[in-house]
Amino acid sequence: MAGRLTRRTRVTRFDPAGTTVEREDTLAVEEPLEIRVNGRSFSVTMRSPGDDFDLVAGFLVSEGVIWSAEQLVSLRFCAGTDENGLQTFNVVDAQLSPETAPPDLSLERHVYTSSSCGICGTASIEAVEKAAHFGHSNDDRTWSATLIGSLPDRLREHQKVFDRTGGVHAAGLFDAAGKLLCLREDVGRHNAVDKVVGWALREGRLPLAGTTLQVSGRASFELVQKAHMAGIPVLAAVSAPSSLAVEHAEVAGMTLVGFSRGGAFNAYAGAHRITE
Structure with missing residues (x-):
């Protein structure tokens, strides 16, 4: 998976003197990731491939769906291929524990987003505060x-x-x-x-x-x-x-x-x- 983080491409470099040079450049790969919960499509986000299981787990924390490892039974890649028939690794299904409520259907998204953003669509900061499982930060460290x-x-x-x-x-x-x-x-x-x-x-x-x-x-x-x-x-x-x-x-x-x-x-x- 690490090899898919970057891709080489040819570019034409222009400088103020009016000269041009053809050379190779390295691009960060960006691909869609479909996030499924209990087999049901929940969101699609554009991301850099790699650490996808961490991304899905963190996304579910940000959505207020889970907050402990015990609530997440498994994470797995679902079958998917590109135009060349190669595995894409662009669909991840998260299975929640039976005691964990699935995501609110009213939050379900079926559009591409440049980055994950969940409760940020609510009308007030107070709504986010109420949704935070760990509540107000009382950490007294310095x-x-x-x-x-x-x-x-x-x-x-x-x-x-x-x-x-x-x-x-x-x-x-x-x-x-x-x-x-x-x-x-x-x-x-x-x-x-x-x-x-x-x-x-x-x-x-x-x-x-x-x-x-x-x-x-x-x-x-x-x-x-x-x-x-x-x-x-x-x-x-x-x-x-x-x-x-x-x-x-x-x-x-x-x-x-x-x-x-x-x-x-x-x-x-x-x-x-x-x-x-």
Whole structure:
């Protein structure tokens, strides 16, 4: 599966001097993934192939469908072939435990999306807060400003697919001591977060108290929502947060960091967890 993360292509390079050069370039692969639950189609998302089981598990956590490994009985690829008759690995079926309620049919989606986004379509932050199984974040740990400021560089050191393509986002989960627990890359930043959360669910680590989620892009409402649903107390981004992301972080009791670059950053919510 790792070999499908990138693809070579021919490009024509133009420079200001008016010369052109033909050369090869490396692209990040983007393909659709159909997510089925108990054999029924639930969603289709565009993603980077690889870590698909983590993606599906994390997506179901973000949707509020599951929150523990015991609720997820199995994950399997369904049969599917391309125009050349080769297995595509683009359909995953998740079997839930008999005690776990299947997804609300009103949330069912039959359209392609660039990244997974579930409860973000509801009308209010309060609705998301009520849906979060782990509730309001009461994590009383503190993180040093030096540690938080170092995470973007630590994340960047492990972005192998980005090094080859320049075309993927990354999400990294760090413990309170700054140790990298899990890193995932994907063309969709929401998918990268879902892959990290799905890894944690399958490892039996939820809720993710005492951790920081560092992302390579901006901090959207959807990313705060996903972190909240997984019980992550701190979300840090290298770019800006949105106004709704800040509002949701405040309601959820989370710490939200933005513009984390060169060791400096802004704390938009939950600054009490960060010490000098």
